[in-house]
Amino acid sequence: MMEIKQCRVAIVGATGAVGQEMLKDLEKRDFPLTELRLLASKRSAGKKILFRGAEIEVEEATPDAFSNVDIALFSAGGETSKRLAPEAVKRGAVVIDNSSAYRMDPDVPLVVPEVNPEAVKQHKGIIANPNCSTIQMTVALKPLVDRYGVERVIVSTYQAVSGSGWKAVEELRSQSQSVLQGEEPTLEVMPVGKLDQHYQIAFNVIPQCDVLAEDEYTFEEIKMVRETKKIFADDSIGVTATCVRVPVERGHSESIYVELKDDYELDEVRRLLKDGAGVILDDELGAQRYPMPLATTGRPEVFVGRLRKDLHHPRALNMWVVSDNLLKGAATNTVQIAELLLR
Numbered sequence: 001m002m003e004i005k006q007c008r009v010a011i012v013g014a015t016g017a018v019g020q021e022m023l024k025d026l027e028k029r030d031f032p033l034t035e036l037r038l039l040a041s042k043r044s045a046g047k048k049i050l051f052r053g054a055e056i057e058v059e060e061a062t063p064d065a066f067s068n069v070d071i072a073l074f075s076a077g078g079e080t081s082k083r084l085a086p087e088a089v090k091r092g093a094v095v096i097d098n099s100s101a102y103r104m105d106p107d108v109p110l111v112v113p114e115v116n117p118e119a120v121k122q123h124k125g126i127i128a129n130p131n132c133s134t135i136q137m138t139v140a141l142k143p144l145v146d147r148y149g150v151e152r153v154i155v156s157t158y159q160a161v162s163g164s165g166w167k168a169v170e171e172l173r174s175q176s177q178s179v180l181q182g183e184e185p186t187l188e189v190m191p192v193g194k195l196d197q198h199y200q201i202a203f204n205v206i207p208q209c210d211v212l213a214e215d216e217y218t219f220e221e222i223k224m225v226r227e228t229k230k231i232f233a234d235d236s237i238g239v240t241a242t243c244v245r246v247p248v249e250r251g252h253s254e255s256i257y258v259e260l261k262d263d264y265e266l267d268e269v270r271r272l273l274k275d276g277a278g279v280i281l282d283d284e285l286g287a288q289r290y291p292m293p294l295a296t297t298g299r300p301e302v303f304v305g306r307l308r309k310d311l312h313h314p315r316a317l318n319m320w321v322v323s324d325n326l327l328k329g330a331a332t333n334t335v336q337i338a339e340l341l342l343r
């Protein structure tokens, strides 16, 4: 692992939904950087963005933009990562990539700092940030994996549109407005698939996040299966995922069924989650307390509630997990990985 002495940071995709949150996170977390370079497509070159009270001009992301950069945070889609991450590494930067381009590459660690921080040491220039739905699930599972072992996970997601970028957020807003005004909504973005066929997301639910991958699963679902195994370094965890887009702007929710390897007491599970790194337990159904996307927006943690014993399987339990997909699901996890590099 290369040692980072000076910390000059670049954000690739600085004008995007996640890039903007990275910028805010670097500011909020007082990240010890000496210089910040903001990169995006040619379209954004010349735009000015405020950081710590000073304006920084956005530059076009080109290979040479990475000269004199120590850490490059990428969130500009897989194609841009494939094209530019090796160029950044060639010029001496460590890349932390938020796209799916390198996640399953055996030479690239896939890191959730609360779960497998030690993996960061194995990097050869690129470190991958996992998929948003996978990050929040692994943070919630970590205390259970450590104490009991996990055999089987069945997860259904309720994913916010911001996971597909600004265009998707704008589509939800404009479609909602059109419907309320009795006009025909424009369908342009959702779902993001290979076909040029779109459905209304406002006042609707779409059981497709990302493209069709294999065996009738979407790529988002396959990511949850494979990335979970890689993060826990355990191929035996059986994950089944159904990923669904809902008309929420920000914050992914997940209904998770977990089969443990050992017997458990719900009170102990509650205690473990309460003490879990990066977890906030919000679980009191009788008082109508449970996590919801609106309440978790802007928060860096993973919220867990609706904990209950399964009624049929003695070693299984059910839970509801919510987190801000743009923060812990993306920007915050990336900045936390950068913090690990400096330690």
Ligand code: A2P
Binding pocket: 012, 013, 014, 015, 016, 017, 018, 019, 039, 040, 041, 042, 043, 044, 045, 061, 075, 076, 077, 080, 164, 165, 166, 167
């Ligand atoms: P730009 O704003 O110039 O298009 P989102 O996820 O919200 O859609 O944002 C995607 C981010 O990725 C934006 O910052 C966008 O910049 C950036 N981006 C898209 N295509 C490229 C590219 N070819 N090179 C560099 N950055 C890109």
